Amino acid sequence: MGKILKIIFFLISVLLFVYILPKSPEFPKELPNSVQSFEPADVEDPFRRGYYTNLTREEIIAYYIQEFNKSRSLYTLRLNYPPEEAQTIIRDQTKSTFLEELVHPLRESLYINGFESEGTIYEFKINEVIWQQKVIVRYVPSSIFIRIVVSMLTLVSIYILVREYKNV
Numbered sequence: 414m415g416k417i418l419k420i421i422f423f424l425i426s427v428l429l430f431v432y433i434l435p436k437s438p439e440f441p442k443e444l445p446n447s448v449q450s451f452e453p454a455d456v457e458d459p460f461r462r463g464y465y466t467n468l469t470r471e472e473i474i475a476y477y478i479q480e481f482n483k484s485r486s487l488y489t490l491r492l493n494y495p496p497e498e499a500q501t502i503i504r505d506q507t508k509s510t511f512l513e514e515l516v517h518p519l520r521e522s523l524y525i526n527g528f529e530s531e532g533t534i535y536e537f538k539i540n541e542v543i544w545q546q547k548v549i550v551r552y553v554p555s556s557i558f559i560r561i562v563v564s565m566l567t568l569v570s571i572y573i574l575v576r577e578y579k580n581v
Contacts, residue, residue, distance in 0.1 A: 418575065433557075437555060441523065444466055444473065445476065447465060454504055461552075466548055468546075470511055473548055477523060481515050488518065492514040496510055498512055504549070512526045519560060519563065521554045528549075530544070
């Protein structure tokens with residue numbers, strides 16, 4: 414029985430490293446049918462961009478899931494946050510009606526914040542065109558070194574826990 418556990422542990426270890434070793438994908442391409450925002454808050458960080466668009470929330474999220482998984486077919490978690498968290502996650506003073514995160518577990522994240530102008534006092538008029546919402550995208554890549562360290566610590570912890578479990 415011990416030999417089977419060692420083989421399973423080895424296979425899981427190899428699969429984990431195959432998953433975490435490739436480099437992170439690039440920042441997703443510009444949102445289609447939109448205009449990029451060049452406001453100071455939207456261009457101060459190379460990993461944050463703003464767009465004015467008339468796309469719906471579902472169209473925006475579907476586009477970014479496709480872009481985020483373009484380089485590889487990775488498992489993407491879709492997490493939904495309360496809009497109030499945008500001031501902490503995206504940027505101070507960020508207005509929001511929805512905030513979602515697309516995550517490749519143990520790798521990178523893409524935060525998508527949308528602020529819909531409908532029903533508010535705000536109007537997004539850029540180049541004589543009125544846009545329904547402003548979307549801010551924040552990409553959080555991860556360091557390969559950190560991924561390796563966390564994976565090694567996880568594997569060592571699993572090994573120790575299984576060994577201790579067998580002793581009990």
